[in-house]
Amino acid sequence: MSATVSQIDEVKTTPWAGGRSPFAVEYGKMMMWFFLLSDAFTFSSLLIAYGALRFSSTSWPSAELVFQSVPGLLDNGAPLVFVGIMTFILILSSVTMVLAVEAGHRNARKEVAGWMVATIIGGFMFLGCQALEWTHLHHEGFWWGSIPHMEELKHLFKGGDEATFGVYAQQFANLFFTITGFHGFHVFSGVIINIIILINVLAGTYQKRGSYLMVEKVGLYWHFVDLVWVFVFTFFYLV
């Protein structure tokens, strides 16, 4: 008696046949990706709202006139220099994060810890710079719902009808603080999460687990923060 297996009873082994992840990623990592997708929508909505308000305006504060100080060094005359430093810090902290992930693949605990420390320092430096930037603008009179006096405001525009400056400067201030604030909040939570992961790395949690996948997951979040900054930088400081 030979048992013949009909074709329909054969166990399928294709990626979508069940029993394994068709995307070949661990659950938590996939969920991090989908969280970041939803976060990308949130940031896009904010930036597109900014774009819509700016497109419909007849004048707008000029980036190189508003952002031309290096806090602690120069009060004016250095357009975009400070934000350039901030961008450099964030890209660099993204690099140290990938290096932490790379060290994790080799199960090199000390190297992972070292690169995580570097990433956290980068995060704090960025937050410090942002605090200085906010303080500077606040001193000039910008805040949610407040703008500098007309005399100072005139120097921040490159033409346009003076009667409209107030409205557009206020839109600019609200959008700037909301969007960079929301981004800064992400950087802040990223730094906190990185610190938690660093503690686990030092405690040997991932060494025992045999995998540094958690470093990879928070790495995704950290790179996303960098990714958002690339867009914020372009649309607030360059365009």
Next chain:
Amino acid sequence: MSSEHTEAHGEHASMTKGKIVKVFVILLLITVVEFIIALWAVPHAGLPVNYANPIYIFLTLLKAYYIVAFFMHLKFEKLGLIYSLVVPVLFIIGLILALTNESHHWLDLRF
């Protein structure tokens, strides 16, 4: 737990230190080009803003590609995962088109 074990190894070995440094240099160079346009080409060499802005946006998207593809490692994931993340992002284009169109209408209303 065990699945985490097996997946962490093997398939993710594609980002070596050399490649990381290479991507970093590319990102840095793109940023430098953006600064050259913003601080020299537009104010001193007479590049019209209408030309500079699309260049900025192109360079930004290029940087975004390098961050997502290499730092976030998406280029080396399964095609299914790539599509499930990239295709929804395309909906953003719809919102951009809708709101730029709408904002021109707002501008018209003001005059």
